[in-house]
Amino acid sequence: MMEDFKNIKLGYAICGSFCTFRKTIDEMKEISRLGADIYPIMSQNAYSLDTRFGLAADFVNEIENICGKSVIHTIPQAEPIGPKKLLDVLVISPCTGNTLAKLANGVTDTSVALAAKAHLRNVRPLVIGVSTNDALAAAAKNIGVLMNNKNIYFIPMSQDDPSGKPNSVVVRFEKTADAIRSALNQTQLQPVYI
Numbered sequence: 001m002m003e004d005f006k007n008i009k010l011g012y013a014i015c016g017s018f019c020t021f022r023k024t025i026d027e028m029k030e031i032s033r034l035g036a037d038i039y040p041i042m043s044q045n046a047y048s049l050d051t052r053f054g055l056a057a058d059f060v061n062e063i064e065n066i067c068g069k070s071v072i073h074t075i076p077q078a079e080p081i082g083p084k085k086l087l088d089v090l091v092i093s094p095c096t097g098n099t100l101a102k103l104a105n106g107v108t109d110t111s112v113a114l115a116a117k118a119h120l121r122n123v124r125p126l127v128i129g130v131s132t133n134d135a136l137a138a139a140a141k142n143i144g145v146l147m148n149n150k151n152i153y154f155i156p157m158s159q160d161d162p163s164g165k166p167n168s169v170v171v172r173f174e175k176t177a178d179a180i181r182s183a184l185n186q187t188q189l190q191p192v193y194i
């Protein structure tokens with residue numbers, strides 16, 4: 001489908017699952033190619049931490065070039081998403097166990113968590129791509145709470161290493177665009193666990 005996201009204002013929020021940044025950026029390029037006007041958002045951790053997967057400034061640079069906008073990475077920058085009705089849809093992918101816990105419990109002390117709260121206040125879809133080693137352990141209850149919430153949808157996901165990391169689940173990045181399309185039609189793309 002060519003450019004079927006044209007005229008869609010899409011928030012693309014990234015949390016500190018650093019090992020998935022390469023695939024995330026590839027997916028962001030694909031969403032941009034489909035015509036979406038992307039507002040990039042990063043958690044303070046994703047925005048500022050250098051890790052063995054790369055330097056924060058390099059990732060920020062690359063993301064800003066794809067989207068043609070500065071990254072929203074502070075609470076004051078995220079707050080207008082609510083009153084200005086800035087976004088048609090907000091994607092949080094990768095979403096860490098940490099941010100899942102905040103979202104499930106109404107905690108809003110990060111740029112990404114506040115972006116979600118501000119956006120949901122406008123009764124518009126939030127699409128989550130889980131990436132965490134504790135998805136089937138400490139984060140399982142939070143995923144369950146969020147699945148049962150109005151206006152929250154998930155990008156399909158898989159256990160990535162059932163024997164080596166039995167509680168780990170990672171978003172299927174290639175399903176991102178389809179999950180967004182479904183969420184814009186108030187539908188959960190199935191199967192959600194692949």
Ligand SMILES: Cc1cc2nc3c(=O)[nH]c(=O)nc-3n(C[C@H](O)[C@H](O)[C@H](O)COP(=O)(O)O)c2cc1C
Nearest residue numbers: 015016017018043045046051096097098099131132
């Ligand atoms: C190299 C590295 C990789 C990480 N990968 C993940 C991950 O894939 N999933 C996850 O839930 N946390 C991961 N973490 C931990 C998070 O970065 C940490 O929980 C952080 O508080 C998340 O903050 P945020 O949710 O505001 O981005 C990783 C940390 C480091 C240093």
